[in-house]
Amino acid sequence: xxxxxxxxxxxxAARRRSLRLHGTIARDxxxxxxxxxxxxxxxxxxxxxxxxxxxxxxxxxxxxVRILAAKGLVQSRPKVGTRxxxxxxxxxxxxDVLSWIFEREPDDRLVNALFELRRIVEPQAAALxxxxxxxxxxxxxxxxxxxxxxxxxxxxxxxDADQEFHASLLRASDNAFVASLISGITAAVTxxxxxxxxxRQLARDPVxxxxxxxxxxxxxxPAAAQRAMTALLDLALRDTTSAYRPRKQPAGRKxxx
Numbered sequence: 001x002x003x004x005x006x007x008x009x010x011x012x013a014a015r016r017r018s019l020r021l022h023g024t025i026a027r028d029x030x031x032x033x034x035x036x037x038x039x040x041x042x043x044x045x046x047x048x049x050x051x052x053x054x055x056x057x058x059x060x061x062x063x064x065v066r067i068l069a070a071k072g073l074v075q076s077r078p079k080v081g082t083r084x085x086x087x088x089x090x091x092x093x094x095x096d097v098l099s100w101i102f103e104r105e106p107d108d109r110l111v112n113a114l115f116e117l118r119r120i121v122e123p124q125a126a127a128l129x130x131x132x133x134x135x136x137x138x139x140x141x142x143x144x145x146x147x148x149x150x151x152x153x154x155x156x157x158x159x160d161a162d163q164e165f166h167a168s169l170l171r172a173s174d175n176a177f178v179a180s181l182i183s184g185i186t187a188a189v190t191x192x193x194x195x196x197x198x199x200r201q202l203a204r205d206p207v208x209x210x211x212x213x214x215x216x217x218x219x220x221x222p223a224a225a226q227r228a229m230t231a232l233l234d235l236a237l238r239d240t241t242s243a244y245r246p247r248k249q250p251a252g253r254k255x256x257x
Contacts, residue, residue, distance in 0.1 A: 021056060025064035030100040033073050033084055036107065044074065044082040071097055093184025102191040105244065114188055115237040119230060121181060122169070126213055126229040127222035129172035137172035141165055141214050148207050154197055159190050165210055169229075172217065192236065196243045203242075209235060 032038045044050065044065070051058045065082055068074045072089040076082045091097055092114075101110060129137065147161025163186040170182050196202060209232040216224035 022060040022063035022067065025054065025056065025061060026067040027096070027100065029064065029068060030071070030073060030097065031103045033068070034090070034097065034101045034106075034110075035104050038084050040084050040086045042084045043080075044084070046081060067096075073097070093181070093187070095183060095187035098184070098187045098191050102195045106195070108241070108244070111192075111240060112237075114192075115233060115240070118185065118188065119233050121178065121185070122166070122233060123226040123229040125170050125173040125175070125178050126217060126225035128175060128178070129169050130217045130220050130222040130225040132174040133172040133217055133220075137168060138214075138218055140168040141172070141217065144168055145207070145210060145214055148210065153193050153206070154201060159193055162193065162210075163189055165214075169213070169217070192240050196239050198243060202239065204235075204239075206232070206236070206239075 029038070029044070038044075045053065047058050047061055047065075051061045054061065065074060065076065069076060069082075071094050072091045073085055074082050075085050075089075092101075092110075101107075144161045144165035148158055148165065151158035151161060153159055153162060166189050167182045167186050170185060171179050173179065209228070212228040213225060213232060216228050
């Protein structure tokens with residue numbers, strides 16, 4: 001009996017290691033794809049070659065490729081292999097894909113496109129929330145604001161509260177399709193916040209921006225809620241783009257003074 005229990009524990013531990021392993025492989029490949037190091041149309045190494053090179057099992061590599069395929073980053077074809085997909089097929093709001101985008105210096109076109117999407121969705125969601133919010137919605141937003149106030153966005157508790165504020169706002173829109181974007185929007189909130197603080201703390205406190213959104217929603221003022229959320233996003237984009245590393249000047253070109 002004891003030997004069976006030990007065997008079961010060993011098998012469970014092996015499965016956890018395998019899960020971590022294929023997740024790590026998927027992450028490494030995913031970062032290479034979204035950063036442009038692997039370009040659309042590039043063919044990934046075959047299962048045998050890749051597993052030998054990475055010194056992992058074929059099963060682990062196969063599972064990693066399946067993860068990437070499920071997120072739209074690659075497509076597998078018989079007798080062709082696994083190709084990197086065009087960006088239009090990528091599930092860009094997938095929380096893992098967003099984390100891979102911000103793992104390194106993200107393409108500024110992707111960052112601008114992300115905030116463009118948020119400007120399409122969130123201000124209108126705020127306006128709807130001002131019309132449709134319930135007392136429970138307001139209480140959830142208030143708790144999130146309290147969490148943001150008590151905890152810096154430099155720590156996980158503060159970022160969790162920030163996520164919950166945006167999630168509560170989208171729920172308060174009382175629109176199922178808007179609410180279905182919660183996972184992607186909140187992941188975008190978290191990863192852009194982490195990115196903004198890579199080299200230094202935030203230069204300004206974003207909590208007052210969120211308070212203005214909340215107050216407009218609580219007051220039942222759709223126009224004010226829409227304006228407040230638009231302003232919040234504009235400032236967040238400015239903070240994000242200011243976090244980029246300074247671009248190197250081409251050789252022989254003098255910096256403007």
